[in-house]
Amino acid sequence: xxxxxxxxxxxxxxxxxxxxxxxxxxxxxxxxxxxxxxxxxxxxxxxxxxxxxxxxxxxxxxxxxxxxxxxxxxxxxxxxxx
Amino acid sequence: xxxxxxxxxxxxxxxxxxxxxxxxxxxxxxxxxxxxxxxxxxxxxxxxxxxxxxxxxxxxxxxxxxxxxxxxxxxxxxxxxxxxxxxxxxxxxxxxxxxxxxxxxxxxxxxxxxxxxxxxxxxxxxxxxxxxxxxxxxxxxxxxxxxxxxxxxxxxxxxxxxxxxxxxxxxxxxxxxxxxxxxxxxxxxxxxxxxxxxxxxxxxxxxxxxxxxxxxxxxxxxxxxxxxxxxxxxxxxxxxxxxxxxxxxxxxxxxxxxxxxxxxxxxxxxxxxxxxxxxxxxxxxxxxxxxxxxxxxxxxxxxxxxxxxxxxxxxxxxxxxxxxxxxxxxxxxxxxxxxxxxxxxxxxxxxxxxxxxxxxxxxxxxxxxxxxxxxxxxxxxxxxxxxxxxxxxxxxxxxxxxxxxxxxxxxxxxxxxxxxxxxxxxxxxxxxxxxxxxxxxxxxxxxxxxxxxxxxxxxxxxxxxxxxxxxxxxxxxxxxxxxxxxxxxxxxxxxxxxxxxxxxxxxxxxxxxxxxxxxxxxxxxxxxxxxxxxxxxxxxxxxxxxxxxxxxxxxxxxxxxxxxxxxxxxxxxxxxxxxxxxxxxxxxxxxxxxxxxxxxxxxxxxxxxxxxxxxxxxxxxxxxxxxxxxxxxxxxxxxxxxxxxxxxxxxxxxxxxxxxxxxxxxxxxxxxxxxxxxxxxxxxxxxxxxxxxxxxxxxxxxxxxxxxxxxxxxxxxxxxxxxxxxxxxxxxxxxxxxxxxxxxxxxxxxxxxxxxxxxxxxxxxxxxxxxxxxxxxxxxxxxxxxxxxxxxxxxxxxxxxxxxxxxxxxxxxxxxxxxxxxxxxxxxxxxxxxxxxxxxxxxxxxxxxxxxxxxxxxxxxxxxxxxxxxxxxxxxxxxxxxxxxxxxxxxxxxxxxxxxxxxxx
Ligand SMILES: [Mg+2]
Ligand SMILES: [Zn+2]
Ligand SMILES: [Zn+2]
Numbered sequence: 001x002x003x004x005x006x007x008x009x010x011x012x013x014x015x016x017x018x019x020x021x022x023x024x025x026x027x028x029x030x031x032x033x034x035x036x037x038x039x040x041x042x043x044x045x046x047x048x049x050x051x052x053x054x055x056x057x058x059x060x061x062x063x064x065x066x067x068x069x070x071x072x073x074x075x076x077x078x079x080x081x082x
Numbered sequence: 083x084x085x086x087x088x089x090x091x092x093x094x095x096x097x098x099x100x101x102x103x104x105x106x107x108x109x110x111x112x113x114x115x116x117x118x119x120x121x122x123x124x125x126x127x128x129x130x131x132x133x134x135x136x137x138x139x140x141x142x143x144x145x146x147x148x149x150x151x152x153x154x155x156x157x158x159x160x161x162x163x164x165x166x167x168x169x170x171x172x173x174x175x176x177x178x179x180x181x182x183x184x185x186x187x188x189x190x191x192x193x194x195x196x197x198x199x200x201x202x203x204x205x206x207x208x209x210x211x212x213x214x215x216x217x218x219x220x221x222x223x224x225x226x227x228x229x230x231x232x233x234x235x236x237x238x239x240x241x242x243x244x245x246x247x248x249x250x251x252x253x254x255x256x257x258x259x260x261x262x263x264x265x266x267x268x269x270x271x272x273x274x275x276x277x278x279x280x281x282x283x284x285x286x287x288x289x290x291x292x293x294x295x296x297x298x299x300x301x302x303x304x305x306x307x308x309x310x311x312x313x314x315x316x317x318x319x320x321x322x323x324x325x326x327x328x329x330x331x332x333x334x335x336x337x338x339x340x341x342x343x344x345x346x347x348x349x350x351x352x353x354x355x356x357x358x359x360x361x362x363x364x365x366x367x368x369x370x371x372x373x374x375x376x377x378x379x380x381x382x383x384x385x386x387x388x389x390x391x392x393x394x395x396x397x398x399x400x401x402x403x404x405x406x407x408x409x410x411x412x413x414x415x416x417x418x419x420x421x422x423x424x425x426x427x428x429x430x431x432x433x434x435x436x437x438x439x440x441x442x443x444x445x446x447x448x449x450x451x452x453x454x455x456x457x458x459x460x461x462x463x464x465x466x467x468x469x470x471x472x473x474x475x476x477x478x479x480x481x482x483x484x485x486x487x488x489x490x491x492x493x494x495x496x497x498x499x500x501x502x503x504x505x506x507x508x509x510x511x512x513x514x515x516x517x518x519x520x521x522x523x524x525x526x527x528x529x530x531x532x533x534x535x536x537x538x539x540x541x542x543x544x545x546x547x548x549x550x551x552x553x554x555x556x557x558x559x560x561x562x563x564x565x566x567x568x569x570x571x572x573x574x575x576x577x578x579x580x581x582x583x584x585x586x587x588x589x590x591x592x593x594x595x596x597x598x599x600x601x602x603x604x605x606x607x608x609x610x611x612x613x614x615x616x617x618x619x620x621x622x623x624x625x626x627x628x629x630x631x632x633x634x635x636x637x638x639x640x641x642x643x644x645x646x647x648x649x650x651x652x653x654x655x656x657x658x659x660x661x662x663x664x665x666x667x668x669x670x671x672x673x674x675x676x677x678x679x680x681x682x683x684x685x686x687x688x689x690x691x692x693x694x695x696x697x698x699x700x701x702x703x704x705x706x707x708x709x710x711x712x713x714x715x716x717x718x719x720x721x722x723x724x725x726x727x728x729x730x731x732x733x734x735x736x737x738x739x740x741x742x743x744x745x746x747x748x749x750x751x752x753x754x755x756x757x758x759x760x761x762x763x764x765x766x767x768x769x770x771x772x773x774x775x776x777x778x779x780x781x782x783x784x785x786x787x788x789x790x791x792x793x794x795x796x797x798x799x800x801x802x803x804x805x806x807x808x809x810x811x812x813x814x815x816x817x818x819x820x821x822x823x824x825x826x827x828x829x830x831x832x833x834x835x836x837x838x839x840x841x842x843x844x845x846x847x848x849x850x851x852x853x854x855x856x857x858x859x860x861x862x863x864x865x866x867x868x869x870x871x872x873x874x875x876x877x878x879x880x881x882x883x884x885x886x887x888x889x890x891x892x893x894x895x896x897x898x899x900x901x902x903x904x905x906x907x908x909x910x911x912x913x914x915x916x917x918x919x920x921x922x923x924x925x926x927x928x929x930x931x932x933x934x935x936x937x938x939x940x941x942x943x944x945x946x947x948x949x950x951x952x953x954x955x956x957x958x959x960x961x962x963x964x965x966x967x968x969x970x971x972x973x974x975x976x977x978x979x980x981x982x983x984x985x986x987x
Pocket of ligand 3: 229231233234
């Protein structure tokens with residue numbers, strides 16, 4: 001699966017920035033929205049961006065997207081097993 | 083409110099095993115009859131008292147409860163011979179093809195079984211993946227000639243709809259012959275399939291064995307599922323299901339006696355097929371290839387599938403949507419005199435629909451008056467509810483006692499009265515604005531009345547449309563309707579952030595007649611129109627003109643009386659500027675100074691550019707751009723800066739004012755609106771000649787091979803597009819000539835230019851020429867070989883032969899032109915029909931997917947289990963209905979308002 005890619009997908013302009021949240025940030029996020037991990041949107045461990053970051057199931061990914069209405073919009077997804 | 087005691091964790095579906103059917107059965111049913119001559123249920127019959135009771139007075143022999151309390155109990159029929167369940171016939175065919183006829187194993191090698199088991203595990207219950215695998219296995223296995231497990235030869239199986247299976251066998255001499263597999267043989271084979279192979283066929287061995295798809299026992303639904311009804315003449319009519327079950331039992335019994343008597347195989351098979359037919363139609367009476375079972379009257383029976391399927395079926399008709407109380411439906415008609423948030427309710431409906439009102443010391447007298455009026459005199463009341471919750475119908479006989487007993491804490495269900503809040507709805511309810519809250523106005527006659535401005539959100543007209551009305555019963559529901567659903571809260575559309583409700587048609591034309599340059603009115607007229615529009619002014623402004631002692635007010639001055647006193651706005655209107663330079667100068671001047679002097683206004687003002695300063699219309703005419711739908715700038719501004727209530731008031735007043743003006747000035751359009759002078763007609767003819775010549779030259783060039791193909795197009799396509807271009811030009815030129823001769827004195831032109839109704843193109847088509855007719859953007863070409871109709875030579879590429887109509891609606895179409903026009907017109911009809919069907923389906927899918935999502939108090943969008951869909955609604959948390967074109971703030975407006983304030987204006 002983790003075969004070497006010839007290019008970094010994050011270099012592509014259509015791929016938004018992805019980032020793994022630290023444990024503190026994770027706790028903060030869950031507290032802010034008063035949710036359990038299972039109530040977060042999901043992203044598969046086999047997602048190219050997740051593989052590139054090396055995130056493991058259980059990690060939360062922060063996606064910084066461009067938004068036509070809000071300018072910048074942060075979306076959070078929990079990594080789940082494939 | 084009840085607290086939730088139990089939560090459904092999961093639901094498992096499966097097929098009933100014969101043993102299970104027997105276990106849940108309260109009685110075996112053997113008698114093909116219902117009631118005896120005394121009307122008493124026959125033991126062992128289809129109305130057996132062990133299956134529950136529906137007649138009052140009888141007790142259920144299974145649970146002991148009376149009719150209405152007993153939920154009913156299943157019974158069963160032991161079938162003399164097994165029959166195929168139609169709903170599973172296709173599945174059975176697949177299973178038969180996939181398994182060995184001798185040992186019952188799946189026709190995969192052990193290695194393949196291993197491999198697929200692995201793949202199934204990997205699919206992890208994903209339905210689409212599992213379905214794909216099952217299909218793949220079936221495709222692979224059905225061609226296998228021998229069993230990989232026992233080596234037995236396999237024969238091809240044919241499936242004859244709906245329930246017959248044939249096996250093509252080979253006899254000792256090597257001849258092929260067809261063997262019919264009776265259901266018992268099918269069942270024997272299925273029984274042999276081992277559990278471990280079943281999952282590869284898509285079965286869950288514990289919940290559904292394939293042989294259970296061949297019925298040996300038939301469940302008989304409880305009596306409560308198929309109640310008999312007594313007609314007026316006292317005759318009992320049985321439910322369709324009961325009729326069908328009678329047939330099944332009768333044939334089953336006959337089959338049983340014949341088998342026991344050792345009847346010939348042929349007779350037994352005939353009866354067996356008959357049993358199969360009855361069971362098939364009992365399950366689905368619309369099976370293709372099976373004649374539907376019918377009543378004596380010829381009406382097809384409504385059996386199990388028919389109860390569930392389709393629009394009127396259990397799912398769509400009773401679970402997704404149901405009939406409700408406190409609602410009314412009738413034809414709608416227009417009433418320009420009522421407010422946009424009112425609805426005219428016929429008296430007869432107002433006396434049927436009620437609102438529960440709690441008795442307090444403040445309303446006691448009023449409610450007592452209503453009760454003494456009773457249900458038949460308006461305004462009255464139909465029921466009272468005592469503190470224990472008992473409903474008492476008010477009647478002539480008990481009126482006095484009810485009045486005496488009535489006290490604080492009782493509830494009176496009084497008639498609908500003026501000012502009550504109700505929900506008003508027109509199907510298809512495609513968006514939020516299809517259901518809005520209105521205030522009741524009780525009126526005579528039998529139709530619902532609504533203001534013309536609310537026709538667009540409902541998409542209503544008055545060619546026989548009907549609408550529904552619902553009366554919210556609780557204070558919470560009424561408050562919610564009042565705050566969220568009232569019409570004025572929906573003037574601004576959430577789709578594009580502009581007004582969805584606004585002036586239409588005559589409202590726009592009238593606004594133009596009122597405010598155009600040179601429109602002056604006498605004191606009498608002004609007083610009348612203001613009174614009509616419901617505008618409350620203490621004193622009229624100074625007259626704009628006094629001639630021979632007669633005072634005159636301009637329409638602009640009168641219009642200004644409806645505007646908020648500090649409203650300032652400027653824009654180029656729909657009519658537009660004739661002198662672009664002058665308008666540009668005016669716009670610049672306003673943007674620079676904001677406040678122009680009287681001289682500047684006199685010099686620069688133009689009917690095409692609106693300038694309103696501090697609630698005074700100083701320049702420009704009022705048209706669709708002011709308070710029309712979609713682009714009503716003025717209405718938009720009033721709603722957003724002065725609130726929905728002010729917006730409603732403005733719209734009510736301005737539409738009535740416009741109606742007064744249009745009725746008193748007179749406004750008609752007729753065929754002479756399309757009259758053109760002779761020289762205009764000459765010029766149009768010249769254009770047509772010119773266009774035809776151009777087309778002929780192009781065709782000649784093409785035929786001589788002098789035409790160069792455009793990039794990406796063939797030579798023919800190039801020619802077509804050049805011709806189309808030339809002909810479109812010709813129509814535009816003809817239209818230009820027509821509009822040169824038709825000015826703002828022409829009512830059709832007024833309507834087109836102000837945006838009230840129609841486009842200039844419509845006038846062009848009426849007065850000058852219809853132009854090119856097209857299908858799918860191409861000139862007409864279909865019909866005969868190389869030509870559309872036989873009136874032309876084959877392969878004629880000329881304008882006239884391919885749908886160019888040189889006549890106008892007024893001059894009249896030639897027969898060929900008429901036919902071309904019908905061809906083009908048909909495309910439009912087909913398009914709308916197809917589009918509505920497709921968008922309706924899409925809409926239902928979307929609604930099913932989105933209906934349970936909501937915006938939470940923290941601004942997140944979540945589903946019912948709290949799973950987050952958006953971390954902020956719309957990513958920016960903005961309600962488009964309450965925004966400035968999608969933005970939370972309009973900085974320009976803030977600056978304008980501040981500047982005006984600073985200058986003390
Ligand atoms: Mg209609
Ligand atoms: Zn019972
Ligand atoms: Zn075998």
